[in-house]
Amino acid sequence: MQCPYCHNENTNVLESRITDEGGVMRRRRECSKCGKRFTTYERAEGVDIKVVKKSGKKEDFDREKLRRGIMKATWKRPVSMEQIEEMVDEVERILRRKTTTEVRSWEIGNLVINRLKKIDPLAYLLFASVYREFQSLNDFSDELTKLKEVQNETN
Numbered sequence: 001m002q003c004p005y006c007h008n009e010n011t012n013v014l015e016s017r018i019t020d021e022g023g024v025m026r027r028r029r030e031c032s033k034c035g036k037r038f039t040t041y042e043r044a045e046g047v048d049i050k051v052v053k054k055s056g057k058k059e060d061f062d063r064e065k066l067r068r069g070i071m072k073a074t075w076k077r078p079v080s081m082e083q084i085e086e087m088v089d090e091v092e093r094i095l096r097r098k099t100t101t102e103v104r105s106w107e108i109g110n111l112v113i114n115r116l117k118k119i120d121p122l123a124y125l126l127f128a129s130v131y132r133e134f135q136s137l138n139d140f141s142d143e144l145t146k147l148k149e150v151q152n153e154t155n
Contacts (some may be wrong), residue, residue: 008033011030024042026041034071061103
């Protein structure tokens, strides 16, 4: 495994453990050259999932693309990388349990939105603005009103 800091190829595994869900191996590593520590995740590749976009175009499911989208929405928000990684793992796990290997992009968006809403309402709004293609301030206002109504019902 290459060090993300100095790109040295020689790293040592300090600790390995299986995540709570059992599908991912988490390894804590240390670079033998620069001494910095970092975490890697190892997961088995399973059935290829195809994402059907709004246009009808199909593309391979991409964990990194999903992670980047969530990271953009949670930028400078109180959401940890661990929470993001858990969310990506959970979404992928749900998709892999489906009986079909094709999933619509809006299904993935809904899975993320439902989880972000619980973790951080502002990050949820930021993600929803891209995912639902908000065009105006009214779109934000409408979504904010819905969010406030839901929060008032739970309080």
